[in-house]
Amino acid sequence: MAETRIGSILPWDDIEDEAERLLESDGVTGHTSEDTHADQDLGDGQGVELDETDPSHEVIFGRRRPDSIAVDWNNKVLHILEFKRTSDQRHTYRERGESRARAQHDVLVRSLEKVAEEAEGENRGWKIKLIIFVGGTCGSVHTQTFNSNLKVLGVVESKRNIIRKGLVHELLNAQDTVLCSYFAQRSGERGTSWSGAGNVEEAFQGLDSFI
Secondary structure, eight states: OTTSTHHHHSOHHHHHHHHHHHHHHHOOOOOOHHHHHHHHHOSSSOOOOOOTTOOHHHHHTSTTOOSEEEEETTTTEEEEEEEEEEOOSSTTHHHHHHHHHHHHHHHHHHHHHHHHHHOOGGGTTOEEEEEEEEEETTSOOOHHHHHHHHHHTTOOHHHHHHHHHHHHHHHHHHHHHHHHHHHHHHTTOOOOOOOOTTHHHHHTTTGGGTO
């Protein structure tokens, strides 16, 4: 976020102050029973543990931070982008992933909305939108939702299927790596444990060319 000019329009100090106020007044945990189940469904260990004691800087810059942002300068829209990779053994995998993402970024989104609402002069009129991408560990992607998200981001229709297929490819590669690592360890072979740290960045590769 700091790498864009948006920080001068929506000052991060003001956002952090508002986040601190919200955390103190609401006792926000962002953790429901449904979200707990969703975390347990994760196959990659990327769950974010939300806690009411998280300080405001953790909500904005720390472990609750979004995966990326996209700024629509013409229409004054700040898109908060979040990617969730979760088990797709249940048909509700997308709803669970989206619910977990909304809980994770509830304080951040509300803080941004409040700061944007109080902005003056040329900084007035900014809108905040949370866009959630959910991918299943076995390659499931909800086509309509995914394409709708890309449409909001300004991706031309001819590119949407290509990007979605690329995401499915990355999801299957990640699952293949997990399985190979698992069976290698069971066989007693030495190897480096798989880490999903780079998957989010890879999943968003290509979007910069179209946003």
